[in-house]
Amino acid sequence: MSRVLYELAAADPDRRFSPFCWRIRLALEHKGLAFEGRPWRFTEQDALAFSGSDKVPVLVEDGRAIADSSLIAAHLEAAYPDRPTLFGGAAGLALTRFHAAWTDQVLHPALAPLLLLDIHRHLGEADQAYFRHSREARFGKPLEAVCADRDGQIAILRKTLAPVRAVLRAQPFLGGDAPLYADHAVMGAFLWAHGVGAPDVLEPDDPVAVWRRRMLDRLGEGSRALTLG
């Protein structure tokens, strides 16, 4: 079977930085499914037109396209039930929506002010223009203003992670003894930061940093090539 994952990339095609694409990359590796990760840029709308989506991730299996990370993850679980589970059953799938929603609505906004200028710096010229325009409209101010007060934002991020930290004090992964999709959802945020070369802002002995190390150690070969160096 051919399997292609369209992933957001910077000017350097090996710099993949969408947290939502990372979730699916981790999910595919979790399931042990081979795939080609194909770089895609913000301004390459035409290249996605076939899928009916204007955003990545888009997964294409034998010509069938699925967009939206939550839908792709649910598809992978349903289509490959004999491979390692992403959710641990129907209840786990339902419960994981909260981890994903919290990551989308709380963690990403807490991280964005620490990343937006790094993202911008790594984009090609056309993508830079698109990114600045769309993000400044979303935040209602210049990127530089969103990213001001870096120390304050670091403090906010660390505080935001409190409930994740509490869980990781009690068990090695959000999913328990081994990672589940809930771990991939949160880890996607850190790989977003990693992908644009943002400095690490966690204390090294933070249980979240220790868990992140465990997650990095489990990356598949393809992802490892994208995250080292």
Place this chain on the structure above:
Amino acid sequence: MSRVLYELAAADPDRRFSPFCWRIRLALEHKGLAFEGRPWRFTEQDALAFSGSDKVPVLVEDGRAIADSSLIAAHLEAAYPDRPTLFGGAAGLALTRFHAAWTDQVLHPALAPLLLLDIHRHLGEADQAYFRHSREARFGKPLEAVCADRDGQIAILRKTLAPVRAVLRAQPFLGGDAPLYADHAVMGAFLWAHGVGAPDVLEPDDPVAVWRRRMLDRLGEGSRALTLG
């Protein structure tokens, strides 16, 4: 089997207001387990001494005491596996730690400034002194100062609920099609507010308010008697 749940109560013994005790009350009803809910006050340390805990909830089954809501919930799931599940399996148990941690560390602090004075108002004299002293030490200011800016706190609470709201837009309960312990953890916070007669601060068409109605409709008879009127 005798089964007693020690629950935090106000001067009126039918006014039960600990969010952690409510979680266990809901979990016991979820499992269909009969129990006596025994009112306990902050200053009745002696009455709990037998359990080795100085806090409620404490569940006593045939003389065996278990304290701490998370431990009690895990015990109920393990001891009564043939009754309706609270977690939906091992993965669900691990994943639910995040809902509980988020409720403890994010939702409760967002709700507390809207409740502390209502709690104080309903306590007996000795408990009032204990409550004011211990909470003012914890918050580092007078209760009245913690509870100032009510409108601002309402806005914070509504924003804090964003990830719960997002999940409840996609499915009727945090646990999916039916409640799980994750629902009880979050509902405990609302029953804390309800238990001290705090005014409702959600918009009636908020998906969280709609879910809360569904949860109230499912209360067992014993809890219904404590929440009506």
